[in-house]
Amino acid sequence: MAEAAAEEKPVKRILQTVGFDARFPNTNQTRHCFQSYIDYHKCVNAKGEDFAPCKQFFRAYKSLCPKREAGKFPASLEP
Amino acid sequence: MCSNYLVRLNSTPSILLDAPAPWQIGFQDVASPGFEGIVSLHDSIMFYLILILVTKSGIVYKYLNHGTLIELIWTISPALVLIAIAFPSFKLLYTLDEVIDPALTVKVTGHQCYMVPESDLEEGQLRLLDVDNRLMVPVNTHIRFIVTSTDVLHDFAVPSLGIKIDATPGRLNQTSALIERTGVFYGQCSELCGV
Amino acid sequence: MPVAAITGKLRRKIWTDLGTSLGLGISSAYAYWYFYYIPSVRRKQEFYLKLEKENLERAS
Numbered sequence: 001m002a003e004a005a006a007e008e009k010p011v012k013r014i015l016q017t018v019g020f021d022a023r024f025p026n027t028n029q030t031r032h033c034f035q036s037y038i039d040y041h042k043c044v045n046a047k048g049e050d051f052a053p054c055k056q057f058f059r060a061y062k063s064l065c066p067k068r069e070a071g072k073f074p075a076s077l078e079p
Numbered sequence: 080m081c082s083n084y085l086v087r088l089n090s091t092p093s094i095l096l097d098a099p100a101p102w103q104i105g106f107q108d109v110a111s112p113g114f115e116g117i118v119s120l121h122d123s124i125m126f127y128l129i130l131i132l133v134t135k136s137g138i139v140y141k142y143l144n145h146g147t148l149i150e151l152i153w154t155i156s157p158a159l160v161l162i163a164i165a166f167p168s169f170k171l172l173y174t175l176d177e178v179i180d181p182a183l184t185v186k187v188t189g190h191q192c193y194m195v196p197e198s199d200l201e202e203g204q205l206r207l208l209d210v211d212n213r214l215m216v217p218v219n220t221h222i223r224f225i226v227t228s229t230d231v232l233h234d235f236a237v238p239s240l241g242i243k244i245d246a247t248p249g250r251l252n253q254t255s256a257l258i259e260r261t262g263v264f265y266g267q268c269s270e271l272c273g274v
Numbered sequence: 275m276p277v278a279a280i281t282g283k284l285r286r287k288i289w290t291d292l293g294t295s296l297g298l299g300i301s302s303a304y305a306y307w308y309f310y311y312i313p314s315v316r317r318k319q320e321f322y323l324k325l326e327k328e329n330l331e332r333a334s
Binding site: 018063064066 | 178
């Protein structure tokens with residue numbers, strides 16, 4: 001497996017996630033998830049689904065909020 | 080993995096142990112800068128601890144039944160020592176809390192409860208430490224862990240990464256690690272689940 | 275036969291006792307430092323140096 005990996009050209013991937021947010025400097029990130037979720041839906045309601053800046057909130061809540069058991073979030077909004 | 084701890088301690092590339100060994104009394108091998116800080120703080124404090132413990136180990140005050148001065152000395156100087164320990168440890172504590180620029184987020188969710196059938200166990204195995212699906216994360220990458228729980232209190236802990244954080248239902252706790260070398264790092268729930 | 279009052283035992287021995295205990299304490303602390311802590315740090319640094327060299331070789 002190591003040889004195969006050496007022969008292939010190394011793929012450059014960029015890993016990205018929500019950075020530090022000065023509103024949530026603590027260990028407790030519950031509000032960070034909550035606020036991003038609310039902000040995303042406010043943003044979508046105000047500007048529409050295709051408004052690119054909303055994606056930032058979407059990515060934030062997607063990477064922070066835990067996956068819920070079925071039924072807690074609408075299926076379409078499942079993080 | 081389960082080789083004798085002392086043998087492992089003396090062999091040259093000794094940084095292999097990422098699971099507890101039988102009769103282990105020290106730390107597991109360091110794999111992240113945070114844990115490096117914790118270990119070096121502990122070792123520096125141990126220097127003064129050994130100094131104090133050996134010094135007052137019965138030679139000095141064996142004749143003394145009462146003495147105001149010596150009482151004052153051995154009340155005030157430990158207080159000063161505690162203050163001296165507090166500063167570096169607060170510094171470390173608040174440094175460990177910072178999660179500034181992580182490259183990826185790992186969501187950790189605690190559940191009750193898993194069991195291993197006894198027929199699957201063999202002597203020398205890691206038993207409950209091992210899992211069937213291991214989490215793979217990249218090295219030299221700043222990783223954020225978002226820790227929560229679905230039912231009762233748990234605690235996400237990986238000793239060689241210096242991670243130990245409560246998993247609380249309804250709350251997302253954040254911690255981070257930067258793994259400096261490859262390895263299989265073992266950890267266990269470090270809370271009496273639900274207590 | 276009266277025995278002379280027993281005095282000065284503390285005074286005579288206190289400096290020796292203080293000296294021995296401080297000496298023992300400081301020397302055992304330094305023994306820990308130089309025979310346990312410093313070697314463990316060196317082992318760690320050697321390991322990471324080796325790792326880094328291997329990574330550089332692989333990259334080049």
